[in-house]
Amino acid sequence: MIKLQNVEKVYRTSAIETLALNNINLHVRKGEFVSIMGPSGCGKSTLLNIMGLLDAPSQGQVEIDGSRVERYTDKELASMRNQKLGFIFQSFHLINDLSVMDNVEIPLLYRSGSAAERRRLSQEALEKVGLSNRMKHFPKQLSGGQKQRVAIARAIVGKPEIILADEPTGNLDSAMGNEILSILQNLNQEGSTIVMVTHDDAMAKKTHRLVRLFDGTQVS
Structure with a gap:
């Protein structure tokens, strides 16, 4: 699904x-839930950005769903991000002047489709994260x-195959963090491949596999 060489x-x-x-070599297989851990500044977010085609490596190969992307144009990379990848950030990145529904719809604005279809998909995503009563x-x-649940709905509204989450529970208390992790686990059980950066060892232990970084090097 995601292969770095x-x-x-x-x-x-x-x-x-x-x-x-x-010299990162990592293969995330379809349907896996992988966590990435390491001290601050060790390269976790940089690694996630390269997986998400938000940044390019200085050397090496990146493969997404069987396609090597180093020769892709900016337009092709943007299309792949929109079609195959969903992003969840620690600081939510919601637009305060837009309603919950409008925030969730944003990724769909870059695709063909009617306003009614965008609304249907957004409502479906919000129902999945338990926020259908907060759409307005x-x-x-x-x-x-x-x-954060709105941010997850926005990440999954386009039905991406891969979800990349950068400290999705970092700004939340432990009870709410566990709720967010439970949502991610449910999405994984439904078929989403998930890579999550976290500082929380307890959270990481609930995923399929743990990758540790130290000073930019993969140590496990």
């Missing part, structure tokens, strides 16, 4: 060169856990 990421300025990822609310009217 000899992936390296170097950030360069005029004064310094920083090796963020070093605005983000400022929601709790942190509800905001």
